[in-house]
């Protein structure tokens with residue numbers, strides 16, 4: 001039994017280590033959700049993360065790796081300008097630094113927006129043709145790889161209820177603002193097959209846990225059989241009167 005304790009304590013150590021590494025990252029969200037905006041658009045960045053109890057602790061914000069003088073849980077950009085472009089990160093009192101979130105401020109009349117640029121098969125795709133200062137637009141058309149996919153007399157979002165692989169490609173939109181015929185820049189949308197995804201997205205610590213458990217089981221099983229074999233040999237040797245271990249000395 002004494003031989004089984006070290007693996008058990010190793011297991012406890014592994015479990016404790018996993019808990020420490022699990023200090024959750026803060027989550028940075030954009031509101032509205034668009035990660036590319038036009039000049040003068042307003043954007044609110046929100047930081048979600050645990051705070052120490054009994055202290056409404058501050059939130060720290062970084063823009064392109066320099067600290068922003070803002071300690072509130074959200075950061076409001078009233079009228080975006082080009083220098084607001086870049087990577088943002090945040091952290092609360094009891095969270096790890098968030099993953100970076102990119103915001104790009106564009107200077108143009110039209111901008112194609114989407115909640116994300118990579119979709120899984122079956123996801124809904126939502127495209128928005130955003131005009132500068134929300135100017136009224138007519139005859140709005142969405143294009144995929146240069147081919148017109150959707151036309152609206154007025155400006156509307158283009159929704160694809162279930163993404164399929166054929167929806168990957170380069171998209172832009174076009175419309176009439178006043179008397180001007182304007183087009184957005186093209187952006188790429190990728191639709192990925194779902195079948196191969198689940199295997200890639202298993203959390204690494206679950207994989208590690210299974211590996212460690214498997215290893216411990218193998219070690220314990222090995223110990224068990226080797227002890228059993230030794231005991232059996234000892235019993236057999238004693239029965240047959242052989243004292244093999246004392247022959248050398």
Ligand SMILES: *[C@@H]1O[C@H](CO)[C@@H](O)[C@H](O)[C@H]1NC(C)=O
Nearest residue numbers: 052053054055056057058093
């Ligand atoms: C709360 O947090 C602030 C900033 O982190 C700190 O200066 C202050 O001493 C804390 N207050 C308490 C009661 O822990």
Ligand SMILES: *[C@@H]1O[C@H](CO)[C@@H](O)[C@H](O)[C@H]1NC(C)=O
Nearest residue numbers: 136137138152153154155156
């Ligand atoms: C477009 O908007 C105008 C007013 O802005 C409205 O009269 C018209 O019915 C709308 N057309 C469509 C197809 O929704």
Ligand SMILES: *[C@@H]1O[C@H](CO)[C@@H](O)[C@H](O)[C@H]1NC(C)=O
Nearest residue numbers: 138139174175176181182183
């Ligand atoms: C806008 O311009 C494109 C060419 O750049 C043209 O094909 C299209 O018909 C124009 N749209 C309207 C509504 O005039």
